[in-house]
Amino acid sequence: MKAANFAYARAADVDHAIELLSRNGTAKLLGGSQSLGPMLNLRLARPSEVIDIAQIEDLRVVRAHGDAIEIGAAVTHAELEDGVHPPLVGHPVQDVAAGIAYRAIRTRGTIGGSLAHADPAADWVVSLAALGARVRLRSRSGERIVEADSLLLGAYTTVLAADELIVSVAVPVSTPTARWGYHKLCRKTGEFAEASAACFFDPSRNCARVVLGAVDGPPILLRSLAAHLGDGATQGLTREQVKTAVKQALPERDAIDLRLFAAALERALQQAGVTIHHQVQGARI
Structure with missing residues (x-):
């Protein structure tokens, strides 16, 4: 299948791109075309005009x-x-x-x-x-x-x-105190994630953020978990705490999905230096 007919314009600068957009309510912006290109070919997107902004x-x-x-x-x-x-x-x-x-x-x-x-x-x-x-x-x-x-x-x-x-x-800007982690789980390398998680901690900025991605809508901020870690939880987390945080954020997901998101979150946290403790019969090992 090929794209439906559309006009093409190359914007000279940002103001020109805005002018072109404002005069055509169905126009689409084109950057690298890695998302819009396939959508055009599948006719999932049918803009009357494509505005190229890649070289601005x-x-x-x-x-x-x-x-x-x-x-x-x-x-x-x-x-x-x-x-x-x-x-x-x-x-x-x-x-x-x-x-x-x-x-x-x-x-x-x-x-x-x-x-x-x-x-x-x-x-x-x-x-x-x-x-x-x-x-x-x-x-x-x-x-x-x-x-x-x-x-x-x-x-x-x-x-x-x-x-x-x-x-x-x-x-x-990166600082010496900043710690970061990001992990995603895909069916194969290069595909979009089935589950993902990212975290960022920077005590010098009083910043602690933990996020779940690859959900059905906007990314989900795990504020309670971030606050717990940001308060200096030097003992890290238990695996059960990670699972609980995921389940509270995604209450409608099934057990398999919850395990995927928990695994992604656990690995992202470990990348950022957070210790994840395993528990066996109530004992921490």
Whole structure:
């Protein structure tokens, strides 16, 4: 199957892209085309116009501002993986980018495009929520900042208005005290996750965040568990505490799903240095 007919326009800059969007309510933005391309070919998306924003210079830069690093929406996963931008070398986003799908997809796919597509199982959805990232949006009405964990309203649905686009994503600068973990479970390498979890702890910022991803809607913040660990739980957690936190967050899931999410969460926490204790007959070992 091939895409239905549509007009094509290449935006010269962000303002031009917004102008094109605002005059055509059914237009779609095109970044790396790794999500929109297949949807066009399957006719799941039938825009009257496709607006190419992949080469807009303002969307292709990475800048460090104080305690945050701003990543342009059209920066590709491969560029993040390869450390093309010095402020992000050794940053958690470099590890996340390296695990997205396949290399061929990473060379084209963009961080902004992934967020706008809003697949609940996507890597950036959960990892940026754990990092406490902020997404900068722009429209004819001006700019606004949205927390990454509030961007999704549901599967493939975001808070973006019809004439609004993602300009950049701001993530915290790495500090010596920061600890991070991200794990996903897939049927095979390169596929979207069946279950995922991410966590981020930085005592110097009084920050503790634990998130479940690959759920049916927006990522789920495990606030109680994060608060417990953020309060200096030096003894770590028991496996039962991990399972309980997952079950409370996903009460409608069956036992198999709960085991998958608990395994993903446990491994993410261990990556961040959290000790997970096993219990046998009430004794900790």
